Amino acid sequence: MSLKAVHIFFIVVATAIAVGFGVWSVQQVQASGNTGDWVLAILAILMAGALPIYGVWFLKKMKKVGYV
């Protein structure tokens, strides 16, 4: 498996973590109303949105490189 394939897998896992962390942060905000938790929640949601976009861009950029 090439670095390209591993990187795609990594981006998928990182996106899942960003979504999970976003949900966790929103729950913290609801429980405490802390401003710091808001910042974390927004960052996590931004990350969850940006990573798949990057993943698609990366796949297009590395079209000629194989997965093995």
Next chain:
Amino acid sequence: MSMAIPYTVEPRPDTGLNNVKIGIWLFLASEVMLFGGLFAGYIILRVGSTDWQPGSAFGLSVPLAFTNTLVLITSSVTMVMAWASLIRKDFSKYRLYMGITVLCGLGFMVIKYIEYTSKFSHGYYPSTHIFLALYFTLTGLHGIHVIAGMGYNAYLWGPGAKMWETAPEQFTNRVEASGLFWHFVDLVWIFLFPVLYLL
């Protein structure tokens, strides 16, 4: 008479891969078993503990850990960009991206140092509680891996980069192998972050 090491660039006919890739994947398989055993230990000790405390009870900082997560994800992106630059024969871009990767590793360790010293200053040591024993074991071993990866990447950025002039394909394969190791290290952190800081 010089004896060249075979299959450093071209794939072996029986495996379809060059020896660098076979070697790094065998090594990563052993690493998966090492960290897998420790994660299994974490689950067993947590389930069996009658006095379990989450990381927040010991003042573990979620914002710092999240910053470290962002730093490592960024370093994975720059690592793969460094490799892609070599494929495109753009050595100056490779130097730039690999340099950023090394700096990200350094940034991660600086944040880890801040976290560790904060714990020690509050009297929290591995012997204090089962959670802290697991925390220091898992993050300590992971930190050693970050240092090792950072060291090898720094070598590939500096003196090791001379190989680009004599054997560019072999050098590209070395960078790819280093990138595979770096992604493994980053993936371990992606799992450590929720396990130690959020759950």
